[in-house]
Amino acid sequence: MTRVYKVNAFVQNNRGGNPAGVVTNSENLSEQRMQKMAHEMGFSETAFISSSQQADFTIRFFTPNKEVDLCGHATIASFHLLQEQQRIHTGRYTMETKAGILNIDCLEDGTIYMQQNVPQFCEVVPPSEIVPCLHLEKSKFSHDIQVVSTGLRKIFAPICDLATLESIAPNYDAIIEVSKKYSVTGIYCFTLEVESCTARCRNFAPLVGIYEDAATGTSAAALSCYLVQHRLQKVEACTQFSFEQGYSIAEPSLLKTRLQVQNEKITRVEVAGRAQTEKYVDM
Known part of the structure; x- marks a missing residue:
């Protein structure tokens, strides 16, 4: 039997968050078995932790129907659980992923900071291609629609106001x-037309089995870079943002990001959040 924990990452006041499956000892699991377990659990991602010769841990991430290179909320969930089980403590750790070796900082208050890759700014997507995806008019997009990656490629669509985002x-x-x-x-x-945070967001990724989820760490990190690149936010040497997500599915979540910028170039990207273990099942 293999124990799979359900851990909610990016919780806000111990509510909401995005659930991830976490397996803390996957040494003897085949790729086929991991995929089957992720499919049966049904979370947007399930993380499988094992040893690494290059880092403190290896973590692989599976959606219900395929493996992905990286997942922010499942990483936050994984290191929260490792800390809760006293396998790690306050400090810096490294994890080996298919997106590279990344740093993780575990703070005493339970906040987990996850390093991302420096951003890649890719194709600008014509609004006409996104209009049928979201059932919106072109006028509802406030800035360029662009593909950005800090580990996973995603299309970022800026929406003019909160009511439109929610609709x-x-x-x-x-x-x-x-x-x-x-x-x-x-x-x-996302929309910037909010007062409680930097932006309110919604994530749609049906290609990998995610119709909408409550918190998407890799996307929040890349969005921070988009905002800096397009000069939509004030930039300092160390710039911090906060994002709300999951409100449309009654799972309110809070994601924080931190960028280091030197000579107008982003040199370091991190996403941060807290998590809460809910339960486990044996499979």
Whole structure:
């Protein structure tokens, strides 16, 4: 039997968050077995932790239907659980992923900081290609729609206001087609027209089995870079942002990011959050 924990990452006041499956000892699991378990658990991602010869841990991430290179909320969930089980303590650790070896900082208050890759700013997507995906008019996009990656390629769609963001009725078939065309995991929609945080966000990634989720760490990190690149936020040497997500599915979540910028170039990207272990099952 293999024990799989359900851990909610990016919780806000111990509520909401994005659930991830976490297996803390996957040394003897085949890739086929990991995929089957992830499918049966049904979370947007399940993380499988094992030893590494290059880092403190190796972590692999599986959606219900495929493996992905990296996952922010499942990473936060994994290191929260390792800390809760006293396998790690306050300090810096490294993890080996298919996106590279990344640093993780575990703070005393339970906050987990996860390093991302420096950003890659890729194709600008014509609004006409996103209109049918979201059932929106072109006028509802406030800035350029662009593919950005800090580990996973995603289309970032800036929405003019909160009411429009909340009204989006995604066309999943159209999103799958545009995701295939641009080799991305999905579309991350956001609006800056909020007062409680930097932006309110929604994530649609049906190509990898995620119709909408409560918190997407890799996307929040890449969005921070998008905002800096397009000069939509004030930039300092160390710039911090906060993002709300999951409100449309009644799972309110809070994601924090931190960028280091030197000579107008982003040199370090981190996403941070807290997590809460809910339960486990034996499979």
